Amino acid sequence: MSSIEVTMVRIYLTEGKAHMEQLIKRLHDVERVQGVTVFRGVTGFGRHGKVHSSTLLDMSLDLPLVVEFFDEPSRAAEVLEHLDQIIEPGHIVSWQARLNV
Amino acid sequence: MSSIEVTMVRIYLTEGKAHMEQLIKRLHDVERVQGVTVFRGVTGFGRHGKVHSSTLLDMSLDLPLVVEFFDEPSRAAEVLEHLDQIIEPGHIVSWQARLNV
Amino acid sequence: MSSIEVTMVRIYLTEGKAHMEQLIKRLHDVERVQGVTVFRGVTGFGRHGKVHSSTLLDMSLDLPLVVEFFDEPSRAAEVLEHLDQIIEPGHIVSWQARLNV
Numbered sequence: 001m002s003s004i005e006v007t008m009v010r011i012y013l014t015e016g017k018a019h020m021e022q023l024i025k026r027l028h029d030v031e032r033v034q035g036v037t038v039f040r041g042v043t044g045f046g047r048h049g050k051v052h053s054s055t056l057l058d059m060s061l062d063l064p065l066v067v068e069f070f071d072e073p074s075r076a077a078e079v080l081e082h083l084d085q086i087i088e089p090g091h092i093v094s095w096q097a098r099l100n101v
Numbered sequence: 102m103s104s105i106e107v108t109m110v111r112i113y114l115t116e117g118k119a120h121m122e123q124l125i126k127r128l129h130d131v132e133r134v135q136g137v138t139v140f141r142g143v144t145g146f147g148r149h150g151k152v153h154s155s156t157l158l159d160m161s162l163d164l165p166l167v168v169e170f171f172d173e174p175s176r177a178a179e180v181l182e183h184l185d186q187i188i189e190p191g192h193i194v195s196w197q198a199r200l201n202v
Numbered sequence: 203m204s205s206i207e208v209t210m211v212r213i214y215l216t217e218g219k220a221h222m223e224q225l226i227k228r229l230h231d232v233e234r235v236q237g238v239t240v241f242r243g244v245t246g247f248g249r250h251g252k253v254h255s256s257t258l259l260d261m262s263l264d265l266p267l268v269v270e271f272f273d274e275p276s277r278a279a280e281v282l283e284h285l286d287q288i289i290e291p292g293h294i295v296s297w298q299a300r301l302n303v
Contacts, residue, residue: 097297196299
């Protein structure tokens with residue numbers, strides 16, 4: 001087994017599906033990161049303390065969404081630099097990890 | 102782009118929605134962490150090997166739930182200290198990360 | 203509060219439920235890791251850029267699945283070594299974390 005260093009990135013969105021699709025499109029078409037997975041939370045709250053939740057889960061447009069990807073550290077740093085211009089501060093978390101290759 | 106160090110925390114629950122809502126309320130009202138996201142797993146098993154799964158996903162009260170938050174390391178350490186009294190051992194994982202600010 | 207070092211592992215699958223259930227069974231019956239949680243993404247794309255998504259979320263067999271577990275570093279390393287033979291390269295990410303015990 002061999003592995004390389006990667007940066008894991010998680011972007012926290014709460015602004016509904018349109019914003020998410022725009023971000024995914026950018027990561028896919030422009031940034032060309034190697035892979036992206038989007039998770040939807042079942043509830044959550046943000047900095048302003050407003051709870052985003054739903055009893056009709058699949059209908060809601062206001063549930064938390066997390067866009068996750070990983071890439072080589074230098075590539076991830078470039079992407080983070082670009083995202084900084086479109087994602088508001090306090091919504092992107094990143095850390096170092098190992099990827100099996 | 103500037104970033105600060107944060108501690109990522111993930112709390113693994115399997116005891117149904119009531120327990121989760123109590124924890125969220127505490128993190129929101131008492132601990133006042135900056136943000137929380139809750140994810141529901143589609144299946145899983147815990148230390149005792151019992152599989153928590155469901156074909157009627159949205160109906161189940163026994164699916165894995167993960168409560169995730171991040172905050173400044175000193176703040177997160179305080180919260181972890183408090184959670185230690187209400188969450189059983191072996192269910193809270195944490196690590197250092199960077200938050201874009 | 204005391205804590206021990208663990209390795210967090212996330213395995214990214216897109217090949218449908220059958221593959222996932224086989225992996226879970228192995229982690230449960232053979233590897234006997236202490237706990238596993240499986241998350242389903244709502245959309246995503248992989249190395250080949252093909253977008254895996256669905257409007258009929260609960261029906262889809264082709265949505266991203268993430269299988270997550272953590273265990274002591276030496277135990278996790280053994281499991282990673284075995285998984286290397288059944289999971290294609292570039293789909294397993296791992297990093298060090300602390301577990302409250």
